[in-house]
Amino acid sequence: MNRIRIMRQDEVLAVSTAENETLLVYQGSYQPGDTIVFDSSSQNVIVSIDHTIPPARLYLPEKSWTFRLPLEGDLPQGYPPFAFQGEYHLLSILEDTANEYRNLACNPADQRHDSGAYPHASANAETRNESVFFARNTIDGLHTAASHGKWPWLSWGIWERPDAAIRLDFGRPVAVDSMALYLRADFEKSGYWVGATVHLSDGFEKTFPLKRIDGPQTVSLDGEHTVTWIRLDQLIKNDPASKYPSLIQWEVCGKAAEE
Secondary structure (H helix, E strand, C coil), X not given: CEEEEEEECCEEEXXXXXXXXXXXXXXXXXXXXXXXXXXXXCCEEEEECCCCCCCEEEECCCCEEEEECCXXXXXXXXXXXXXXXXXEEEEEEEECCCCCCEECCCCCCCCCCCCCCECEEEECCCHHHCHHHXXXXXXXXXXXXXXXXXXXXXCEECCCCCCCCEEEEEEEEEXXXXXXXXXXXXXXXXXXXXXXXXXXXXXXXXXEECCCCCCEEEEEEEEEEEEEEEEEEXXXXXXXXXXXXXXXXXXXXXXXXXX
């Protein structure tokens, strides 16, 4: 059983319930503070938060998740034009029964705070606390790297911190064996990193080089690892160093661990 509710504080604006695939068309305008609550009898679901945004494959430990509509401040800059706008909104949820080898990091519905939906990205620094530099931008599925700023040129910015680190939580054990990084590619302005270190929750770590290229840079994890999180740090700037190297996308390949 799956259910979608649109909430305005304690008021239910719209609701839809079905055995599996559940669709909700909301005819009305969202307001700041509104939320969408997704409930499921399964922990593995495919959710669409808006018809302008690709569906997200999520793991929900509590089988329930509240999405806070990003309508305030600069939050809309992190989403496509017209997302969450207008009088018609199409949402959906259904059970995710597949467990194929794939990019386990992708989550276009991730938010800056930990909302109980995974994968989830977080960092110890985000440039000027602006939404266009949030950690969540690195797992939204977009590889647009030749510029920076609002959608579709979102990235993770480190706010010039030498100890900048970004972490990806999966919410449950997953088996992973490789990853790929996409650096921001307006190199004359932003510079880039020439090296970094990855740490896995099982204790594995690896330092690896990075190049001045626009595209994926694949990093082998030297075998399969069962982990719940992965972290990047020790980011080494090119010489002469730039203040603004940024990460566009972070992909981690694997599948959910066998129970």
